[in-house]
Amino acid sequence: MTASSNLIFYDTETTGLLKDFSQILQCGSIQTDRNLDILNEQNLGCAPLPWIIPHPMAMVTNKKTNLFHSNVSHYELMRDLNRQWRQWTIDEPATFITFNGIAYDEELVRRQFYWNLFESYLTNTNGNGRLDILLMMNNVAAFSPDVLNIPLFNGGPGISLKQADIAEANGIEIGDAHDAIADCKLMIGLLKQINAKKPELIDFFLSISTKPGVQAAVQQPGFIGLGEVFRREIFKYPVVPCGNKAPNDLMFFDLSFEPEEIFEMDTQEIYSLVQKPSKSGPFKKYGINKTIPICPSSMIDNKDIFDMDFAILEKRAEQVRGNTDFQTLVSQAMADKIDNWNNEYEHIEQMIYSGGFPSPQDKNLMADFHRIDSAEERIKITRNISDERHRLFAERIICQTYPHEAPEDMLNRYNSLITQRLTEEGPWGSLDEVMLELDKLLEKDNSDETQGILEETKEFLTQRAESLN
Structure with missing residues (x-):
């Protein structure tokens, strides 16, 4: 499937880590072409909403206390962001690229479009796709370690996939860390390094940034390399798709297991393995609406990376792909699983x-x-x-x-x-608790910059509390 050549990198700086109640203070976006040449930039900032409690450590990280007194409203920021992204995608759908964005930035942007009466799913509808570089790095660390220096965490043996650590290990200028535009440029720098050595890998990940792209990729002959980093350790799995559940769930079979042994299990055993997949089990579940850290076996240069020959893995992949009864059983087990989601929320943000x-x-x-x-x-x-x-x-x-x-x-x-x-204390936190934490932080031996940010945050929150009297 042809990948989009219209790329939009974006990053946010926020008042905290609570997806439902934290607010975007800054959003930086950079549009590039497939060569990663910058075409356009947008840098937006706004004041905290009147009911938002900025967390002190979030402000120490992003250093955006200047926005406490901005005359730009949150509605205006989200309106201008929506307008710009739509303009950039009017002629050609885009791939929206983030670093750890599937877990955080994407969820914040979706919610805050929702808060402001805009369409929430702009980044993955109308042909647009999403690529999370952090998840891509899981695959790079596992199967393409030569394209980037993957840094060790505190000397090893574990690795670090922190964006700033990867940039430093590869000589990429970090700039103003935790500034949205600077972080976008850092992402572009990382992809440029990969593009110089293995452009086909970037093309592949761009091609699987949409649901149709994932579906097309996993149906190609052969097996797939699934790379995961868990607790700083790299895991490498040879897999093949073996079932799905509408609308977004996809199940992979780990080919290090003998397929015939799994085929011979009774229905209840397979149901148990499918409905409660474990890291050491034969099934791996992913969502096709998110970046999956996979690559085709043809892109794995080290043919000795697994404990068995590629020829054996290819044969096992054919066995799984050819067993439609097994695929139907796995899909049925996925469909029969009851997801105990609690959808009874009290607050509209949730x-x-x-x-x-x-x-x-x-x-x-x-x-x-x-x-x-x-x-x-x-x-x-x-x-x-x-x-x-x-x-x-x-x-x-x-x-x-x-x-x-x-x-x-x-x-x-x-x-x-x-x-x-x-x-009041609630799922949004507590102003009293934040003020207590601020006082404790102010007593520490902080740098002048950190001390200044904490003092500005305390002054802002004090004024906010006094405004109620």
Whole structure:
């Protein structure tokens, strides 16, 4: 499958690590072509929302205390980000590239598009795909160690896949670490090094940045190299697909196991292995909507990397691919597994995946909300949004944007939200606990820069608490 040549690298700096309640303060994006030449950049920053509690260590890491007093709102940041990404993808779908983004940045961006009435899934719909370089590095460390120097952690034997450590080990200038644009340039530098030695590996990972790309890749003849790094140790598996569960789950079979021995197991034994896959077992489950650290066996240069000949692995792969009854049984076992997800959430920030998609009518109303810059019209639009989640988010935007025009009932809910988040303990954390932690951190022997950031954070949070009185 042809990979996109339109690449968008992005990184975020945030107020904390809580996906549902932390806020993006900065988002940097860089558009490149397939040669990794920079075409465009965007660097956005905004102030914390009135109910957000910035965590002190997050601020020490990102050093963005200057944004405490920004006159740019969070809605404006997400609006401009949405607008720019759509412009960059209007002629050709893009691959959105992050480092550890599948686990964090992607989830933050999705949620905060959702908070601001934008389509949440911009990065993996309409032909767009996602590539997480950290997951790609799992495969590089396992099967292509010659393309990059993989640093040891504290002298070994474990390795480090921390972005800054890999950059330093390969002579890539780190720049202003934990600045979103600087981190994007660091990602580009890492891929340039791989591209110089093994461009086909980058092409392959770009090709599997979408669901159709993954599905096409795993159906190619032969076996696949699956590389994982767990607790700083590298694991290498020869695998082949053996089952799936709609919409996103894919099961691999580890070819270091003799297929015939697994085929001969009774149904209950196979069900148990499939539904509770272990690191030492024959099954490995992945999501096709995320970066999978795989590569075709043809890209593995070291033919002695496994404990058996490639010819044996190829034969075993044919056995698994040819046993449709086994694949059906594995798929059925996956389908029969009951996922005990708790979708009963109290706060709308937590409901991105549990409340369904907006109706066509609500989507049209939200599009009008963004198009019309009028307090009166936006208030009317908000009243007509049927989904309570989106209606309440719209109210928050109105109260922050038009504090003097907002209706009394909306202002009451808005002010109650701020009071709750700043005075009560909840899944968003606790202002009292953060202030106690700040005082302890300020007593340490900090650098002048760290001490200054902590003092600015304390002053900001103190003013935020006093504003309630």
